[in-house]
Amino acid sequence: MKRRSLIKIAGAAGAAATVPALGACSGGGPGTGNVGNAGKDLVPWPTYVPFAGPQPDAPGDDTVGVQPLYLNYPAELKQAVAESPGDGSEVTAMVITYEAPPKPLEQNSFWQEINKALNIKLNVVVVPDPEYAQKMTTLMASSGDLPDIVMFNNLNLPRRAEFIQQGFADLSDLIGGDAVKEYPGIANIPTYAWQSMGRIGGRIYGVPLERPLPANSLFVNRTRLNEVKAPVDWNHDQFLSAMRDLSSARRWGTGWYKTLFTGLGGITYHAGANGAPNGWSLQGGAFTHTVTTPQFEQALTVMRELTSAATHYPDSLTASSTDMQNNFYNQTVASLPNGFGALALPNLQKIGGKFALELARPYTAQATPWRGGGNFGFAAFKKASPERIKMLLRIVNHLSSPFGTTEYELINYGIEGKHFTKADGVITTADLYKTENSSILPIRYIGTAPTVLHLPGYPDVAKAAHEWEKAVMPNSVANPATGLQSATNSAKGAQLDQILGDGIAAITFGREPVSSWKDTVSRWKSSGGDQLAEEFAKEHQAA
Template sequence: MSANLSRRTFTLGTAGLGLVGALGLVGCSSQQGGGGGAEQGSGRLPAYIPYEGLTPDLPTTEDGLPAGFFAYPADPVQAFTEPPGDGDPVSAIVQTSEPIPPAVDNNPYWQELNARLGSDLQVAMTPAGDYASKFATIVAGDELPDVFQVARGANQVPQLLAAKALDLSPYLAGDAIADYPMLANIPTESWQHGMFDGKILAVPVPRGVLQSTIQYARADLLRELGITAAPTNFQEYFDLCKEVTAPTANTWALTSVPTNYIMQMLSVPNGWREEGGSLIHYSEVEEMPEALEAARTMYEAGVVVPDSFAVNGSQYKQWFMAGAALFTGDSYSAWPAYYAQSGGIEGFELAGLDMPGYDGGEGSIWVRSPTHSIVAVNQQSEARAEVILGIMNWLAAPFGTEEYRFRKYGVQDHNFTLDGSDPVRIEETTGETFLGIQYLADAPTALYLPGNAGVVQAQYEQMGRVIPGGSPDPTEALYSETKTRKYSGLTDVLNAVRDDIIQGRREVSDWAAEVETFKTNGGDTIRAELEEALAAQA
């Protein structure tokens, strides 16, 4: 097939794309306002002042592409000349997706961090899956520390922050943020998540477009089959999937039905579409039945691993790494994890598919939230606001600085060694660095893979082809209390119907009735609250 189709070439690489810093594992209900729909993102935002202390090999773009680096600078810039702390402890709570590290008394990294900050950072870490309930308990007991990461899905976030969070506007609004240059390096779109009723009530933890999902391909296995070209429309994609599927050899094209990828080929909205102040939910658009029919057809054709609906994402990764499937959907941030698991696979290579239109041309990737979560300062800590913001500023020092290298990798020759100028973690002690401080403040993410400039370049170029035509969610920085309470359950019902349709247990024609149920059971209320917030923002 590859010799007969005129298609784009796969973006091939010889190693993975390293995304420096922990990337978002959960989103955050960081919106703001009053009871239902609420004004958010208005008020005087902090000025955006990009950090100019170093020059990346690949620049950040207005479309949101992160900076790329081919190596860590040999002489990292020292961004700070003195500790930001005042000698007194600073308490904090955060989530973590890593093992809990040794306590400070047995943790040289934590001790060195406290020395560099000039204040002991007393951070309480909770596994991400338990953080929402832990956060709710702390709020109910009025035991919030100096700094707190707002939990995903927390109810009445506007009211919570209005009652408990310090208004940071006097310190950060407009050009005032120049006193905190590393926080000023956070893009404006992330700061909109920290605005509540015209006030800056939280500092965002930026993540950017790396949370957007693409279709990955096992380029090494495709090349063995003589396939080096990428599809330019749905039919070519479907044909390619059929060509590489060989059930007798326990090989299929896909780890799961690529419904979201098909929806993006059809430019189905990223959650919602805004037209003249009115919002249209993705489930309502005329392209949805076509997407469902295409997904059902692919499943019926047998190009998906048969057990795909019975397992979760971790199993998809195992199938993909084992070569049982040649395509899988995942975020840009997953790229390094695949390579971390590929040590025993000779010649392992990934490729990222672009986003072709369903009938040709271009589709539209869903550009995910620019913000992982938001972090607030306790009102009761107002007397130390400048010290606390100074510490958060230190924690947001960008890639290429000495502070960033220490923060992410630890103490040289104890937590990491150098290979040339690139830090290499020491497995026995790297667990000391798992303090979750990337959820208190962080720099914009960068593309970085030690020793493989070609792959960083290729990934950057692939993102450059796809991201500019992407679709952000127009409600991303808006708050709806009904959405916080009900949207997850409502979409779970829609997703169950979607899966039934794909597996042939229901008809595509059943979708319209389920959409009406979604609207009646809360969807229309969510829409009204978001439209109210959208109007207030405008």
């Protein structure tokens, strides 16, 4: 995250925690702050009804996070939605973006076709990644009207759960349990994505944006790694040697675009590679945080070794994630921690065959690769009449249509003959797709289908990713605190993350020795970390 973004968050967080305007937001009223689930009647998770789609070339395994592999595009598609979901009205959605702004509606044939398919006028408010935290903080502190749909990512902001509880629709009776069967696209979202999103006060307030279970992974330039004879299965010394050999004038081995703990960017791969628990560990009903373990401290040691050897991009701490991804695509850096969802067609097209993309394997035998929560966030709906909430659910249901349907094809590839062509099981995108797609017009952050491994034109990348998942994911570990509520986390989570983030950055970039980490952990524990552990334990028992 950019330094100025961190300053904005720190300043705004103190204000947002005390702002009384939360009760003045749309549909609000004095908040109870009672967002926990302990002692509540818990709404059942939506019943999982998987879509009977095309047979994959290689099966997946939901239990560990291996995705089904599709080398060819289905010859026959099913229709997922019988009729357009909308009522012709305007719908405004606020979403994050990592791309340039989309072309205006009147110049954007993809946007026009999406509006036609949904039977609405969709107004998409796109907020760049570095500004999203500030935009969300402003929205939470405002007494003005809310967008119809707000995409909440996994950024930890003060009183977020209370804000959602007050201003957004309780969807429990509409999609809890078997009720979700009215929305087959939403029912096709796996249970792990709902559990990761979590309940608030025992209720369901959003629809998750499913993502693969691998957490932030280390994307590497295999072409450059081959030049320095780096093995695929490497050990600690071989990894460090490769990063040193790769680094030269204006070209670096590593790029830490989010070194802070809040982003889980630079630290995730190394923590898992060294056997650290994923966020928290749970034993005998007690929660212990990963930052208190010697394995996590060893991960910090590796990161310090990398920066000491000058293998890192010099502006890693201040460059935005978008800038660092571009640095990876243009080969300024040879490795980059990134969300697994970055393994996508638009990004492969940015690489353009200049190098072979690969996912790095851990470098120790005791590795515990971190498993993600299974969602990128969720879409919540502003409080409104039951009829309008049902319409918004139908819209998200449509956008969540699964792989193997005509709806999925439009959402992910655009209009046949204009944005893409298909023949012999292969989708080939046209030049127009580069400027008109669901990443640039980020409707994938309103509703999205469960992901499969299908990369048109890049079957070797898809097969390699599937082999990586089969090799790495069986040893992966989940975070037992995922989806659990905590009053302390709601009120002080961002401040606690800041303590850890500052400590990680200070050690990684040499301002403090690794031995200073114990002081950082002590400060975190006394500032609320110990309370987090107690509250998560109670929530886990209730869930």
